[in-house]
Amino acid sequence: MSQAFNAEAQQSRLEERAGMALELARQLGADACEVGASVDQGLGVSVRLGEIETVELSRDQGIAVTVYVGNRKGNASSSDAGDASIRAVVEKAISIARYTGEDPASGLADAALMATELPDLDLHHPWALSTDQAVELALRCESAGRDQAGITNSEGASLSSSEVVTVYANSHGFLGSKRGTRHSLSCLLIGGSGDGMQRDHDFTTARKASDLATPESVGVSAAERTLSRLGGQRPKTGRFPVLLAPDMARGLVGNLLNSIAGGALYRESSFLCDQLGETLFPEWFTLGEHPREVGGMASAAFDGDGVATRDNVFIDRGRLASYMLAAYSARRLGLQTTGNAGGARNVRIQAPTSSLEQLMQQMGTGVMVTEMMGQGLNPVTGDYSRGAAGFWVENGRISHPVEEFTVAGNLREMFSGLQGVGDDIDRRGSIQTGSWLIDSMTIAGQ
Incomplete structure (x- = not known):
């Protein structure tokens, strides 16, 4: 797949296409312009009960043009990067801009903020994987799981491998390119x-x-997680300590980041509006991002505005130290961009950690949550309520699985009630954290 794709040639082509769009926009009267272009190729296979279900080979491309005529903005996009298509996209964007309302906050990020150093962040590792090899790996994964006593059926195993090239350019003269790969296997x-x-x-x-786990270990782990849930009961209703598994804690970090994102703030749709400097977490808790981490799952030397990325500390020793802003949202708020057009990248927590066993001992009796359902969050008030499943913990030890219950609280209270962070860090995504122990939440069960 990697040889047929030829990422270097694709990058050169996209850079040339972006340059063409910028020049056309200038000729047609745009005061400023920015262009984003990408092309990706992927292989995906799925198997079920030892048989091939799907094989998918994909290649997608796109180009998006945003133009500014004074304080008016227009954008258009196409999946075709040919000469005629680019001209049509630029003309359409300019036509739209002439009819949109003026917005003093619109426009490119300041030229002085453009990234000038674009280091190799080690993100591009193509996998020369044939379809037969991909199917074999998926079959091995599912077979290892189905071989475990107590597993009675399967919804299958899937393997995917993708390679992408993206280019961003604007009329400040900035041109940035990224090549990346992502491979995954699930059961x-x-x-x-x-x-x-x-x-x-x-x-x-x-x-x-x-760096992937072996197919057999993924299948066995999926089986173990499934078997551990057999015999689930509804927990009793009341207020109890709650221990969130790492992937559940990652969701809370995501809720925090969404609440300090510029778009939510200038729309006044966040419970953290006007809260800079306020204490949200215990003093021992710090959270930030490292967007130039070598090999990181979300690493980038520039953001979606072309602004140089940098390490940002959002929570500093418990206090809300920074919002998460792109150029537009920063202007709306009268602040400076934090290089976060496109979101946070490689979020990490600095805090003393404990083993999962220590956290369970600390909680005594309560609920360990390993799965949540629904989207029960009011971003304006921070009120939080979701369906859940997991395990009942009695006297610091897992007693039995629990299901069909609701956990509820308020994000501000949940953050301030954080009692500990686990050393069982899930490193599979951009947000990396261990388990979180929260002092008290409402459990609605039987």
């Missing part, structure tokens, strides 16, 4: 029978194929 299994059936999954993902 979803079913255990038990009748009304007592349960399902769960596990996965591995990495930029380098050599």
Whole structure:
């Protein structure tokens, strides 16, 4: 796949196309212009019950042009990067701009903020994987899981490998390109029978194929997670300590980041509006991003505005130290961009950590949450309520699985009630954290 794709040639082509769009926009009267272009190729296979279900080879491309005529903005896009298509996209964007309302906050980010150093962040690791090899890996994964006693059915295993090239350019003269890869393998299994059936999954993902977990370990882990849920009961209703598994804690970090993002702030749709400097977490908790981390899953030397990325500290020893701003949202708020057009990148927590066993001992009796359902968050008030499943913990030890209950609280109270962070860090995504122990939440069960 990597040889046929030829990422270097694709990058050169996209850079040339972006330059053409910028020049056309200038000729047609735009005061400023920015162009984003990308092309990606991927292989995906899925198997179920030892048989091939799907094989998908994909290649997608696109180019998007945004022009500014005074304080008026217009944008248009196409999946075709040919000469005629680019001209049509630029003409359409300019036509739209002439009819939109004026917005004093619109426009490119300041030229002085453009990234000038574009280091190699080690993000591009193509996998010379044939379809037959991909199918074999997926079959090995599912087979290892199905071989575990108690597994009665399977929803299959899937493997995907993708390679992408992206280019961003603007009329400040900035041109930035990125090449990246992402490979993943997952398995979803079913255990038990009748009304007592349960399902769960596990996965591995990495930029380098050599960093993936083995197919067998993913399948066995998916089986173990599934079997551990058999015999689930509804917990009793009340207020209890809650221990969030790493992937559940990652969701809370995502809620925090969404609440300090510029778009939510200038629309006044966040419970953290006008809260800079306020204490949200315990003093021992710090959270920030490292966008130039070598090999990181979200690493980038420039953001979606072409602004140089930098390390940002959002929570500093418990205090809200910075919002997360792109150029537009920063202007709306009368602040400076933080280089976060496109979101936070490689979010990490600095805090003393404890083992999962220590956190369970600390909580005593309560609920460990390993799965949540629904989107029960009011971003304006921070009120939080979601369906959940997991395990009942009694006297510091797992007693039995629990299901069909709701956890509820308020994000501000949940953040301030953080009692500990686990050393069981899930490193598979951009946001990396261990388990979180929260002092008290409302459990609605039986």
